Amino acid sequence: DADVTQTPRNRITKTGKRIMLECSQTKGHDRMYWYRQDPGLGLRLIYYSFDVKDINKGEISDGYSVSRQAQAKFSLSLESAIPNQTALYFCATSEVAGLSTDTQYFGPGTRLTVL
């Protein structure tokens, strides 16, 4: 079974709709992240969480919100979707041990289309 799972894998929605993307992990990591990927722009950080009580904005948090329901679950919400939020969304986890690599383990991604 995959260590980091995302649901749904694909979603088409309409402008103005609220949508939630979910992420679950079985790696036991404290840190979880949400990224979006657009062609030619790489991976941009939306939100990150170091534990259940710690939520931080990334570089492109406007229009998004998150919820860390448990160590293993981190959800991303678009309160009112707009077409320029059409992108590939990745959830990731990491485990930090001192000045470690902070290696990111990515889920399979959710392809979101906003019409």
Added chain:
Amino acid sequence: GQSLEQPSEVTAVEGAIVQINCTYQTSGFYGLSWYQQHDGGAPTFLSYNGLDGLEETGRFSSFLSRSDSYGYLLLQELQMKDSASYFCAACGDDKIIFGKGTRLHILP
């Protein structure tokens, strides 16, 4: 600000060697990572440099020079399956910043 620069595309021949460069500007920098992403797939971790010098993992090597804010990924004995996008990522402060990625095209 924080930024990473890497070439958008690189083309090489099967069996050859290719180097993908990355320059960075980021606060609280403590290491440079590299990730590989095949079309339709998720990024996967390749290597990490926390210290200056070369790190070797099989056909892949990665180099870091902190004084030059520069690193590179070296891929040897290229195979068609190495066709993918490669991202450098600067590990700093409390998060990682990714470059925009380099698309590696391999010719037979």
